[in-house]
Amino acid sequence: MLTAEAHIRTAHPSRYLVQLCRHADNISHRLRHLHAGAVQARPEVLSVEWSETRGVLTLNWGRCTMQAGSGMLALRVEVPNEENLQQVQDIIAGNLERFGRRDHLAVTWRPVARA
Numbered sequence: 001m002l003t004a005e006a007h008i009r010t011a012h013p014s015r016y017l018v019q020l021c022r023h024a025d026n027i028s029h030r031l032r033h034l035h036a037g038a039v040q041a042r043p044e045v046l047s048v049e050w051s052e053t054r055g056v057l058t059l060n061w062g063r064c065t066m067q068a069g070s071g072m073l074a075l076r077v078e079v080p081n082e083e084n085l086q087q088v089q090d091i092i093a094g095n096l097e098r099f100g101r102r103d104h105l106a107v108t109w110r111p112v113a114r115a
Helices: 013-031 082-099
Strands: 002-009 045-050 054-059 062-069 072-079 110-112
Touching (some): 013 062, 013 072, 013 082, 072 082
Antiparallel strands (some): 002 072, 045 054, 054 062
């Protein structure tokens, strides 16, 4: 598995964690209503679990775990290949930066070395 992490400084880490998880959960419910022949440009959302401080987003391309702490939202993405890594990072970062544009959120990923 390939892994990347991002640590985002924000006064509202819990708000952004919950917003991202709710967004993914809504997408999951809408996609279930599409017919099987639809072209898949985004990963399928398999499950979303969250609380005010922790979230897990499981996709068919990989998984994103989130932790809201004091002034910080920590993200960790684990995926099977380089293509999925870039795609999942782009989707997560794009959504968070859009949600947090007033707060000027910026997501910078860094790779995690394999053990």
